[in-house]
Amino acid sequence: MSKTIIRTIYLFLVSTLLCAVSPAADTPRSSSQSAHPNFREITKQIREGGLLERFTEKELKQYHRWNWFWRYRTGLDGDMGRASRVATGFLQQMTNRPDGPDGGPNSPTPAHWTPLGPIYPVAGYSYSSGIGRAQTIWVDPNDHDFMVVGAATGGAWKTVDGGVYWIPLTNNVITIGISDIEVNPANHDIIYLATGTQTNGLLRGRYGIGVLKTTNGGATWSNTSLSFDPKDQQMVIELLMDPDNPNILFAMTEHRIYRTKDGGANWSLLTELHDMNGVWFRDMKFKPGDSNTLYVCGANANWPQTGTQANHAIWRLDLDGDDIHETQVGLNFDLPADSETEFIALGVRDDQPDTVYAGYRVGVPQGTHVSHLKHFYKSTDEGLNWSLLSSPNKSYIANGFMDIDWSPNGNFYVTSYHLYRSGNELVSLSDNTAGMHVDIRQLELFPQDDGTDLLLAVTDGGVFRSSNSGATWAAISGTLQINQFYSVAVHESVPDLILGGTHDCGTIKHASSTWRMVSGGDGGSALIDRTNADHMFVTVNKDLLRSLNGGAFFYGTPIHMSRLDSPLLQHPTDADTFYSDNGSKRIYVSTNGGSNWSLFNDNSLGDGNLIAAMDICGSNPNYLYYATTNNYYDNGSLIRTNDGGGHWTVLDLPPELPLGITGLASLEINDTNPDEIWIGLGFFEEAHKVYHSSDGGVNWINESTGLPNFPVNRLLFDTDNDCLYAATDVGLYYKTASLDSWERYGRGLPYVLVADMKIHRSTGKLIVATYGRGMWAIDLYEAP
Numbered sequence: 001m002s003k004t005i006i007r008t009i010y011l012f013l014v015s016t017l018l019c020a021v022s023p024a025a026d027t028p029r030s031s032s033q034s035a036h037p038n039f040r041e042i043t044k045q046i047r048e049g050g051l052l053e054r055f056t057e058k059e060l061k062q063y064h065r066w067n068w069f070w071r072y073r074t075g076l077d078g079d080m081g082r083a084s085r086v087a088t089g090f091l092q093q094m095t096n097r098p099d100g101p102d103g104g105p106n107s108p109t110p111a112h113w114t115p116l117g118p119i120y121p122v123a124g125y126s127y128s129s130g131i132g133r134a135q136t137i138w139v140d141p142n143d144h145d146f147m148v149v150g151a152a153t154g155g156a157w158k159t160v161d162g163g164v165y166w167i168p169l170t171n172n173v174i175t176i177g178i179s180d181i182e183v184n185p186a187n188h189d190i191i192y193l194a195t196g197t198q199t200n201g202l203l204r205g206r207y208g209i210g211v212l213k214t215t216n217g218g219a220t221w222s223n224t225s226l227s228f229d230p231k232d233q234q235m236v237i238e239l240l241m242d243p244d245n246p247n248i249l250f251a252m253t254e255h256r257i258y259r260t261k262d263g264g265a266n267w268s269l270l271t272e273l274h275d276m277n278g279v280w281f282r283d284m285k286f287k288p289g290d291s292n293t294l295y296v297c298g299a300n301a302n303w304p305q306t307g308t309q310a311n312h313a314i315w316r317l318d319l320d321g322d323d324i325h326e327t328q329v330g331l332n333f334d335l336p337a338d339s340e341t342e343f344i345a346l347g348v349r350d351d352q353p354d355t356v357y358a359g360y361r362v363g364v365p366q367g368t369h370v371s372h373l374k375h376f377y378k379s380t381d382e383g384l385n386w387s388l389l390s391s392p393n394k395s396y397i398a399n400g401f402m403d404i405d406w407s408p409n410g411n412f413y414v415t416s417y418h419l420y421r422s423g424n425e426l427v428s429l430s431d432n433t434a435g436m437h438v439d440i441r442q443l444e445l446f447p448q449d450d451g452t453d454l455l456l457a458v459t460d461g462g463v464f465r466s467s468n469s470g471a472t473w474a475a476i477s478g479t480l481q482i483n484q485f486y487s488v489a490v491h492e493s494v495p496d497l498i499l500g501g502t503h504d505c506g507t508i509k510h511a512s513s514t515w516r517m518v519s520g521g522d523g524g525s526a527l528i529d530r531t532n533a534d535h536m537f538v539t540v541n542k543d544l545l546r547s548l549n550g551g552a553f554f555y556g557t558p559i560h561m562s563r564l565d566s567p568l569l570q571h572p573t574d575a576d577t578f579y580s581d582n583g584s585k586r587i588y589v590s591t592n593g594g595s596n597w598s599l600f601n602d603n604s605l606g607d608g609n610l611i612a613a614m615d616i617c618g619s620n621p622n623y624l625y626y627a628t629t630n631n632y633y634d635n636g637s638l639i640r641t642n643d644g645g646g647h648w649t650v651l652d653l654p655p656e657l658p659l660g661i662t663g664l665a666s667l668e669i670n671d672t673n674p675d676e677i678w679i680g681l682g683f684f685e686e687a688h689k690v691y692h693s694s695d696g697g698v699n700w701i702n703e704s705t706g707l708p709n710f711p712v713n714r715l716l717f718d719t720d721n722d723c724l725y726a727a728t729d730v731g732l733y734y735k736t737a738s739l740d741s742w743e744r745y746g747r748g749l750p751y752v753l754v755a756d757m758k759i760h761r762s763t764g765k766l767i768v769a770t771y772g773r774g775m776w777a778i779d780l781y782e783a784p
Helices: 011-015 039-046 057-070 082-094
Strands: 114-117 134-138 143-151 155-161 177-185 191-195 212-214 236-242 250-251 257-260 268-272 277-285 291-298 314-320 322-329 340-348 356-363 369-381 387-390 394-397 405-406 412-415 420-421 440-447 451-460 462-466 499-500 509-510 516-518 523-528 534-539 545-546 555-560 567-570 577-582 587-590 611-617 622-628 639-642 649-651 664-670 672-680 692-693 713-718 723-728 729-737 754-760 766-768 775-779
Touching: 039 057, 039 723, 082 268, 082 356, 082 369, 082 451, 134 177, 134 440, 134 451, 143 177, 143 451, 191 236, 212 622, 212 713, 236 277, 250 277, 257 277, 268 322, 277 340, 277 713, 314 567, 412 440, 499 523, 499 534, 523 567, 545 664, 567 611, 611 664, 622 664, 639 664, 672 713, 729 754, 729 775
Parallel strands: 340 405, 664 713
Antiparallel strands: 114 775, 134 143, 143 155, 177 191, 191 212, 236 250, 250 257, 257 268, 277 291, 291 314, 291 340, 314 322, 340 356, 356 369, 369 387, 369 394, 405 412, 412 420, 440 451, 451 462, 499 509, 509 516, 523 534, 534 545, 545 555, 567 577, 577 587, 611 622, 622 639, 639 649, 664 672, 672 692, 713 723, 723 729, 754 766, 766 775
């Protein structure tokens, strides 16, 4: 079965930033260069063009997800390829340890990480409860209980019992997104992973380091030779294995198609697009029974539609040894002139090898950004001539993925935001999504003797199975732990109470040994009132909500956070006072438990930047610090009040910081000394990770030795044990006064992005939220 690729409407924003290219040609072959996307320029285009105001709620949510990841993960010039280069170097240094990730030589023993979940289906909202975002799946055609799943940022997992129990395969490599998987059906120990995360086309996230291969079932991994300058952002988004020769594979990027004949040792370029200005390879399928013939389609990535037929063309590639014959087909579609054609999906059928199906998704003009499954076409002569089958005009929220699958039992399946089934060759569609999480990323199907189809689907909420052609579904996510958390909140008096916001699976609460979804959408920041466990704050798509009954019901507030993980604080001595941000550079305070809010900070400071981090001193709450950053990297600030908000001072940053750095990703105060502070930095600037001041920011000491060259997402100081923790993109590190260098803390935590952490003093635990591997806990470091 073919794999889906994600595209969204944001690509029309990016298109004007790409390098100039030649007009469309009759074939995709070209030697032109790929564009080099730049976070700074893309963000500036979006904001200064007034596009945020035009986005729908769904589009805003997707934009803020992308912005959250990339803000601290580029070069200082905004180069988005820096992340992949650093990740590749880290992989070469740290991968393939036989015992997996462990602590440094001084790491306390026994300090072992314990996974907290969630695993198994999360209770709560039936339409959106999930266990995390699965991206792709490979199923053994002869043993459907054997599956390999790739998660958005949680690596690869294997099951041999149909999804009851899942085994992580990539714990000993940097935890990355998996965009596609191929497995040698005759030898399950040979697995290929296309790395990266399929999200939002160029506005995608996570680390992509090419194609990885294992020959021992995941015990060790190595890079194949398929590589390209990460600056080109050429993530491999689809892999196809020759059904007659498992050493032959095809890899498709946005603009190029490669082939290996020796299991990845060598790759050759087969073809590439000539017009790269908003045109992308969209789908790739073998002609049934002929692995020397490939159907490939390209899609328009711009909104509005540019009008050139090449932007939604289909090519047939006929391979004769090393010779490649390309035929552009599918140019005689009768597409409405006023539509905005976005994507094409291709379908084939084994019983009619010359038959090809093409499905078009279009958008409504005038920037409304609502998509429709609009047209289905059919060709019976390998794509030379086409006829219209239907125009179902199924409307749904804009999401950039779509695929067509055929079953010998007579069913057609169309995957997109929902799953549709047709029993009459795509003439009419019925929605078969009930009982599963929306956003279906990929579908694998197998015909059954009773005339129904076995379906296995990966979605933004995990893995689902249907034994009756999609009439009913059951979650088979088993022990998958792949939720992408942005935050974690705990409560000292209720040891097992944990609250955290996740990507696409809402805000999740753990209590009485059960995980339950308490709010939908994208969860972000979370806080539990330390004096009343029933009083909670969460964000839903950046809107701050409040609950007075333990999450059973949430009320709206007037606060709209500027980031998915915007700071949210409770006053250390006055339990009724809370602090939050309300958009660019503004801190708001509530003195009555969250019912009413007013401006707290000096609105003239901060240069209009976003509030990246905020902390208040436990022993002297008159001291509150906050750090700002912005999307253009012009400047950032560290600002303090020492009189409870009466006066504010902009502090000098360390003078040795590289010019232009504004990646103030985190800050921490010593609760017993308000003049002792630490700042953690983003970006990939070696040796500029953590700075320490013991005099309120007058003087700074660089304390970066031992930290990997990844962003420092959070800092947390344990005053009882004089220990500082640093959450990075590749795990948790710690430093004490007796250590000259940072060391990795504990044993067993994968090389995963740690997004947030909290100390649970009464149990002596440190609880961390990871972006891709759920929640974890470990014993706190204890000073000798």
